[in-house]
Amino acid sequence: MFDNFPLWPTAASSHAVTEDWVYIFLVVLSAVMSLLIFLTIVVFGMKYRRRHGREAQQIEGSTILEVAWTVAPLGVFLGIFAWGAVLYFDERTPPAGAAEIYVVGKQWMWKLQHMEGVREINQLHIPVDRDIKLIMTSQDVIHSFFIPEFRVKQDVLPGRYTTLWFHATKPGIYHLFCAQFCGTQHSGMIGEVVVMNASEYQAWLTGGAPVGSLAQDGQTMFLQLGCQTCHRFDVQGRGPNLVGIFGKPVQLEDGRVVTADENYIRQHILTPGRTIVSGFRNIMPSWQGQITEEQLNSLVAYIKSLNPPPAGAAGVPNP
Amino acid sequence: MATTAVSAESKNYLNAEYGIRSWLLTTDHKRIAILYLISITLMFFIGGYFALLIRLELLTPAGDLLTADMYNKAFSMHGQIMVFFFLVPSIPAVLGNFLIPMMVGAKDLAFPRINLLSWYVYIGGAAMYIWCVITGGVDTGWTFYTPYSSLFSNTHVVEACLAIFFAGFSSILTGLNFVVTVHRMRAPGMTWTRLPLFVWSHYATSIVMLLGTPVIAITLVLVILERTLNLGIFDPSRGGDPVLFQHLFWFYSHPAVYIMILPSMGVISEIVPCFSRKRVFGYTFVAMASIAIAVIGFLVWAHHMFVAGISLYSALVFSFLSYLVAVPSAIKVFNWTATMYKGSVSFSTPMLYAMGFIGLFTMGGLTGLFLACLGVDVHVHDTYFVIAHFHYIMVGGAVLGYLGGIHLWWPKISGRLYPEAWGRLAAIIVFIGFNLTFFPQFILGYLGMPRRYWDYSHMPEWQALNVLSTAGASILAVGYLLPLAYLLWSLRYGKIAGDNPWMATGLEWKTSSPPPTFNFEQTPEVTWEAYEYEKMPLPEEVTLER
Numbered sequence: 074m075f076d077n078f079p080l081w082p083t084a085a086s087s088h089a090v091t092e093d094w095v096y097i098f099l100v101v102l103s104a105v106m107s108l109l110i111f112l113t114i115v116v117f118g119m120k121y122r123r124r125h126g127r128e129a130q131q132i133e134g135s136t137i138l139e140v141a142w143t144v145a146p147l148g149v150f151l152g153i154f155a156w157g158a159v160l161y162f163d164e165r166t167p168p169a170g171a172a173e174i175y176v177v178g179k180q181w182m183w184k185l186q187h188m189e190g191v192r193e194i195n196q197l198h199i200p201v202d203r204d205i206k207l208i209m210t211s212q213d214v215i216h217s218f219f220i221p222e223f224r225v226k227q228d229v230l231p232g233r234y235t236t237l238w239f240h241a242t243k244p245g246i247y248h249l250f251c252a253q254f255c256g257t258q259h260s261g262m263i264g265e266v267v268v269m270n271a272s273e274y275q276a277w278l279t280g281g282a283p284v285g286s287l288a289q290d291g292q293t294m295f296l297q298l299g300c301q302t303c304h305r306f307d308v309q310g311r312g313p314n315l316v317g318i319f320g321k322p323v324q325l326e327d328g329r330v331v332t333a334d335e336n337y338i339r340q341h342i343l344t345p346g347r348t349i350v351s352g353f354r355n356i357m358p359s360w361q362g363q364i365t366e367e368q369l370n371s372l373v374a375y376i377k378s379l380n381p382p383p384a385g386a387a388g389v390p391n392p
Numbered sequence: 393m394a395t396t397a398v399s400a401e402s403k404n405y406l407n408a409e410y411g412i413r414s415w416l417l418t419t420d421h422k423r424i425a426i427l428y429l430i431s432i433t434l435m436f437f438i439g440g441y442f443a444l445l446i447r448l449e450l451l452t453p454a455g456d457l458l459t460a461d462m463y464n465k466a467f468s469m470h471g472q473i474m475v476f477f478f479l480v481p482s483i484p485a486v487l488g489n490f491l492i493p494m495m496v497g498a499k500d501l502a503f504p505r506i507n508l509l510s511w512y513v514y515i516g517g518a519a520m521y522i523w524c525v526i527t528g529g530v531d532t533g534w535t536f537y538t539p540y541s542s543l544f545s546n547t548h549v550v551e552a553c554l555a556i557f558f559a560g561f562s563s564i565l566t567g568l569n570f571v572v573t574v575h576r577m578r579a580p581g582m583t584w585t586r587l588p589l590f591v592w593s594h595y596a597t598s599i600v601m602l603l604g605t606p607v608i609a610i611t612l613v614l615v616i617l618e619r620t621l622n623l624g625i626f627d628p629s630r631g632g633d634p635v636l637f638q639h640l641f642w643f644y645s646h647p648a649v650y651i652m653i654l655p656s657m658g659v660i661s662e663i664v665p666c667f668s669r670k671r672v673f674g675y676t677f678v679a680m681a682s683i684a685i686a687v688i689g690f691l692v693w694a695h696h697m698f699v700a701g702i703s704l705y706s707a708l709v710f711s712f713l714s715y716l717v718a719v720p721s722a723i724k725v726f727n728w729t730a731t732m733y734k735g736s737v738s739f740s741t742p743m744l745y746a747m748g749f750i751g752l753f754t755m756g757g758l759t760g761l762f763l764a765c766l767g768v769d770v771h772v773h774d775t776y777f778v779i780a781h782f783h784y785i786m787v788g789g790a791v792l793g794y795l796g797g798i799h800l801w802w803p804k805i806s807g808r809l810y811p812e813a814w815g816r817l818a819a820i821i822v823f824i825g826f827n828l829t830f831f832p833q834f835i836l837g838y839l840g841m842p843r844r845y846w847d848y849s850h851m852p853e854w855q856a857l858n859v860l861s862t863a864g865a866s867i868l869a870v871g872y873l874l875p876l877a878y879l880l881w882s883l884r885y886g887k888i889a890g891d892n893p894w895m896a897t898g899l900e901w902k903t904s905s906p907p908p909t910f911n912f913e914q915t916p917e918v919t920w921e922a923y924e925y926e927k928m929p930l931p932e933e934v935t936l937e938r
Contacts, residue, residue: 078857157711180544
C-alpha cells in the first residue's frame with residue numbers, strides 16, 4: 074500500500090538502526106512539544122477570549138518559571154547532543170580491518186576501485202555483514218556520497234581523501250546519491266549499492282576478466298614512473314625507503330611531525346616540496362596533473378601494501 | 393474622539409510634499425520605509441516566481457518542464473533573491489525603518505541621509521541582480537560553494553556576487569543607523585528597560601548586520617577574484633582549500649538566519665501583548681534572549697558542515713553550541729505563550745499571524761534539534777529535511793512575522809484599516825498552504841531525497857509527496873496575493889484608521905495616523921513602562937467577538 078506513498082526508508086546497515094532510534098526519539102519529542110505549544114495557544118485563545126466585562130489580569134512574569142524553562146530544555150538538549158555525538162563518533166571512526174574501496178567522484182559519475190582490482194561506475198557491489206571503508210576523493214568539484222538506506226553521507230572533496238564506513242546488514246539493492254550540488258546533471262549522479270551474500274560476492278568478484286589487484290596496478294605505476302630509482306627497497310636511496318612507513322609518524326625538514334596516512338601520501342606525491350622528509354633533499358618531481366585520481370589511488374594502495382601484513386585485506390606480498 | 397476626524401486631512405508624511413522628486417530625495421525614515429516596501433515586494437514576487445518554477449518541475453519525476461540548467465538557475469536565484477533581497481531587508485528596512493524612530497520618541501533615525509543612501513545601495517544591488525537574471529542568471533545555489541562557483545560554473549557568478557556584495561552595504565548602513573539611534577536618540581525617560589521589545593530585537597539584529605555582513609562581502613570578493621584573476625585561494629590543486637569558503641560563508645550566513653528571524657520575533661512581541669491586552673510575560677528575559685541569540689549565533693556556523701570533512705572534535709563543539717543557541721529561542725516561545733494566559737484575547741489578523749508564527753517557529757526550532765544532532769545530521773544533511781526545516785523558520789517564522797507586522801502597523805503607515813475578514817482569511821490560507829507545502833518535505837528528506845534534484849525518475853515513489861507540496865505551494869501563492877490586493881484596495885477604500893485603532897501602547901500609537909513628517913508635535917516624555925495594557929481602554933473596532 075505504501076509503495077507509492079512511502080513514509081520510512083529501509084534500514085539496511087548497522088548505523089541505520091541506531092540512527093533511527095535517535096530520530097524516532099526526536100520525532101516523538103517534537104510532536105509532544107509542538108502539540109503542547111499548539112494546544113496551549115488554542116486553549117488560552119479560547120478560554121481567555123475577549124468578552125465584555127472581563128479584563129486581562131496583569132502578570133509581570135515569574136523568575137521561577139523562567140529558570141525552569143531555561144534549564145529543562147537545556148538538560149534535554151544536552152542529552153540529545155550526547156546521544157548524537159556518540160553515534161557520530163562511531164560513524165566517523167572506521168573499525169580496524171575494514172575492507173577498503175577507493176571512490177572517485179567526478180561530474181557526473183561515481184568511479185569505484187576495489188582492492189581486488191575490479192572497477193565499477195555508479196554501482197558498488199559489497200558483501201553483506203562486512204565492515205566496508207570508502208576512501209574517497211573528487212577530481213573536480215565537491216560531491217557527497219549518500220546511501221539513504223545506510224543513513225550515511227560524506228562530502229567528497231577535490232584534493233584530499235575523506236572516508237566513510239558502514240556495515241551492511243541486509244542483501245539488496247539500495248540508492249546511491251550525490252547529495253552536494255555539483256552542476257548540470259547533479260540529479261543524474263546517482264547509482265546503486267548492491268549488497269550480496271559472501272558467496273555471491275566472491276562469484277561476482279571473480280566473474281569478470283581476470284585483473285590484477287589495485288596494489289599490483291599501483292606497483293606497475295610505481296615502476297613505470299621510475300619511483301624505485303630513488304625510493305629503493307634494498308639500500309637507502311635518494312628518497313626514503315617506503316616499506317612500513319604507512320601509518321607511522323614522519324619527521325619533516327621544517328620540524329613538523331605528521332602521520333603518513335592516505336592523505337599524506339597523496340599530498341606528497343602531488344606536491345612533494347611542501348612536505349620534505351627530514352634528511353632528504355627537495356628533488357622529487359610533482360605529479361600534480363600528471364596522473365589521474367585512479368592512478369593516484371592505486372599508488373596509495375601499493376604503498377600501503379608495503380607494510381608488513383597484519384591480517385591484510387589487500388593480500389599483496391611484499392616485493 | 394478627535395482621532396478619526398484628523399487623519400485624512402491633516403499634514404502628514406504622505407501629503408507633506410508631492411512629486412517623484414519628493415520621494416526619491418526624501419530623508420524621512422517613513423518615506424524611505426515605503427520605498428523599501430515597494431522594492432522588496434517586487435523582489436519577493438520575482439523570487440516567488442522561481443519558487444513556482446521549482447514546484448512545477450517537481451510535480452512529475454522526469455525533468456520535463458525546465459532543462460537541468462534552467463532548474464539549477466531557478467533554485468539558485470530563488471534562494472539568493474529571497475535571502476539577500478527580501479528576507480534580510482524585509483522587517484528591518486521596512487518596519488524597523490518606519491517604527492524605530494517613533495518607538496524611541498525621535499524625529500528620525502540618527503543619520504537620515506545615510507538611511508536614504510542605504511536604499512540607493514540596495515536598489516543598485518537589486519538592479520545589478522536583475523540584470524544578472526536577465527542576461528542568463530546564475531546556477532551555484534544560494535550558497536556559492538567553491539570550487540564549483542569559482543572554477544566550474546559557466547554562469548554569471550561574478551555579477552551575482554557583485555550584486556549581493558553591493559546590497560550588503562545597505563544592510564550595514566541600516567544596522568549602523570539603528571544602533572546609533574537606539575543609543576543616542578531615545579526621548580527623555582525612554583530608558584533601556586522601557587524600550588519596546590521590537591527595538592531590542594532590532595538592536596540585536598543590527599549588531600549581527602554590522603559584524604557579519606563584512607565577512608560575506610569579503611568572501612564574495614574572493615570568489616570574484618578567484619574567477620577573474622585566478623587567485624587559487626579555494627583551488628586545491630594550487631594549495632587552496634574549498635572548505636575554507638564554507639567556513640567564511642557560514643560565518644555570515646548562519647548569523648544571517650538571525651538577521652531574518654530576530655526582527656520577526658520583535659513583531660510577535662508587540663502583537664501578542666496588544667491582542668491579549670497584557671504586559672508581555674518576562675520582559676527582561678525576552679529582551680536578553682535576543683542579545684543571547686545574536687552573540688551565540690556567531691559561534692555555531694560549522695553545524696552546516698558536519699559532513700564536509702571537518703574534524704571530529706570541532707564537530708562536537710559546534711553541535712554543543714548549536715544546542716545552546718536553541719535555548720533563548722525556546723525561552724521566547726514560552727514567554728509569548730504565557731503572555732496569553734489570563735489575557736483578553738482577540739483573534740484579529742495580526743494575532744492569527746502571531747499564533748501561526750509561534751506554532752511554526754516551534755516546529756522549525758524543534759526540527760533544528762535534529763540537524764544539530766550529529767548522528768542524525770549525517771543522514772538528513774543536504775536533503776529535503778533541511779529545506780523543510782529552514783522554510784519553517786524563514787517562511788513560517790520570518791515571513792509570517794513580516795505579514796503580521798504589516799497588518800499591525802498598516803493603519804499607522806497608511807492611515808487606513810484593511811478589511812478584517814479578508815485579513816483573517818488570508819492568514820488562514822497562508823497557514824494551511826504553508827504546512828501543505830513544507831510538511832511533506834520532512835518525510836521526503838528522511839526518505840533520502842537530496843535537495844537541488846531536478847529529475848527523480850528513478851525514484852517515482854517520491855512523487856506523491858511532491859505533488860502534495862506543489863499543491864500546497866499554489867495555495868500559499870493565493871495567500872500571498874490576497875494581502876497584496878486588499879492592502880492596495882484599502883489605500884483608497886479602507887476605513888479611516890484613527891491614531892490608535894488597536895489601543896496599543898507604544899509611542900508610535902500616540903501620534904497621528906499617518907504620522908507627521910517629524911513624528912511628534914513635541915518631543916514626548918516617557919514616564920511609563922512598555923506594555924502597560926492595564927491603562928489602555930479596549931479598542932472599539934475589534935471587539936466584534938462575543
